[in-house]
Amino acid sequence: MAITIGEAAAQLGVEAHVLRHWEHVGALTVHRDANGYRLYDHDVLEQARTVLKLRQVGLSLPEVTAAMSPKKSAAQEVVRAKIAALESEVRSRQQAITFLRHTVECRHRYLEECADCATFVWDS
Structure with a gap:
């Protein structure tokens, strides 16, 4: 049984214009009566x-x-690239957390007064 765009949007928790856009850019294939x-x-x-x-x-x-994409190798290439980008972002965020934790615990008032803080700054 088929439903309308409004019903589909409600089920998916998106607006109808989003589904139209996805169809327009080729991310969604919708049949028509x-x-x-x-x-x-x-x-x-x-x-x-x-x-x-x-x-x-x-x-x-x-x-x-x-x-x-129906071509599995093309799909895998995109997903692998996204995984690599996300892993890089995780590493960057982890470095930021490490740096911020250090600054909270550091006894120095200014970054240039602490060799460890300076190392964080120069490694970025």
């Missing part, structure tokens, strides 16, 4: 849920479209 109305069946809803999840984990719409 004889009158041109969009039909959201189980398969289209599952595809939309996948798009939504990929967006939630940080993929851009072009990355989502590529990650959903």
Whole structure:
């Protein structure tokens, strides 16, 4: 059974214009009835849920479209690149946390007075 764009949007927790945009950029393939109305069946809803999840984990719409490519190697390439970018971000955030923890515990008032603080500054 197919549902309308409004019903699909409500089920997915997005606005209808978001689903139209996803379709427009090629991230979502929606079938239409004889009158041109969009039909959201189980398969289209599952595809939309996948798009939504990929967006939630940080993929851009072009990355989502590529990650959903029927060609597995192309999809894997995009996902591997996103994993590498996220891992780099995690490392950067961890360094920031380490630095901030040190500054909270450091007995020096200014960064240049502490060799450890200076090391953090120069390593970035």
